[in-house]
Amino acid sequence: MISPALLGRARLLAGPEVSETAARGLARATARPVERGTPGDGPYVYVGASLPDAPRGADLVWFHSVNAGTDALLDGGPWPRTALLTRTVGRMGERIAQYVLGWILAECQSVPEYTALHARAEWRRIPGELVAGQTAVVHGIGRIGSAVAARLRACGIRTVGVARTPREPPPGFDALAAPDEPVAARWVVAALPLTAETAGYFGADRFTAMGGATFLNVGRGATVELGALEGALRSGAVGRAVLDVLPDEPAAPGDPCWRLPRTVITSHSSGITADDDIVTDFTACLRELRAGRVPPLTVDTARGY
Structure with a gap:
């Protein structure tokens, strides 16, 4: 579980899959700027569809996937043991x-x-x-x-x-x-x-x-x-x-x-994720974490869902 104190000082990064509209919503939810690119030092939260090699380290405290399926993320190598993984379901x-x-x-x-x-x-x-x-x-x-x-x-x-x-x-x-x-x-x-x-x-x-x-x-x-x-x-x-x-x-x-x-x-289009879905589910997870609770959208990385 991420401590509220650690979460409070973590930087917020967004991958290229996160639109500017969604990024603005994430910034409002966290009251901090959304950064792009490779992170530097310090704890950070990452929102995106894939996890670049650089952020795959101890400084990653929480990854929020913009997708409902997370198999591609977990297939990319061992998931950082201390990092929380949540997903977007939305509507x-x-x-x-x-x-x-x-x-x-x-x-x-x-x-x-x-x-x-x-x-x-x-x-x-x-x-x-x-x-x-x-x-x-x-x-x-x-x-x-x-x-x-x-x-x-x-x-x-x-x-x-x-x-x-x-x-x-x-x-x-x-x-x-x-x-x-x-x-x-x-x-x-x-x-x-x-x-x-x-x-x-x-x-x-x-x-x-x-x-x-x-x-x-x-x-x-x-x-x-x-x-x-x-x-x-x-x-x-x-x-x-x-x-x-x-x-x-x-x-x-x-x-x-x-x-x-x-x-x-059909071209993987039955449930295309909307910007509102990402922001709504991220905000719901953030609210649970700040209250010291495990978000319902948490992925069991051992089971894969």
Whole structure:
């Protein structure tokens, strides 16, 4: 835990990913100037998306990530033992939930099919599909997964979260299931962080068990084995796929991912962080630290989330 006294004398640095608008908000929250570039001596707080080599030392007391995912930070080498790591979530859960719901409704209203018919100037009626009463399975029951479940549940969709240990369903979920427990679902949503345990989590076995469900990934790209997904799409084990994240980003025009059947790829845009998100979450963490409490947005660097 950072002592309020140490926090009070720490300098505030911001990485290039932090806009001038966000930097002004951080300066107001801390009542101190925001510095850019490489830090000198003395304790400091760093706000950014990546941690340069120079600040990776004992003088770093707190790093606040502008992103919700911190796997890239933790993959860069051992995390400084005494440095706190927090993350930005903001209204990301709300944005991602809206994204998931939008694609689900588009599918039920045959938007892809009508788009193709329009391109051919072909008049043909396609019955709509009701979402109410159908089931969505959400892998990842943290803040983002819970927000997705709550939005789907509000539309009458039964929501089943996946958890490794039995517990009461968190808000937004009707029930929980074990990772490999069979659940007949119309949609499967991936909202997992990337850790050693979740890398390649969605492989051939899990895709085969989906029974024709639509798969949507709004978590991390490396949780999915794209070759296994392609096989499942071609066999019909996965009906459609919507991928907002990929193992390697950005995807080049010749990348095979663009040729996956019945798949739409969006450019890691379902939950783009806004300046207000960064400032709001940083300020909330600062308030907790000044009160001597651990911020809820603290990342367990050993677990990776």
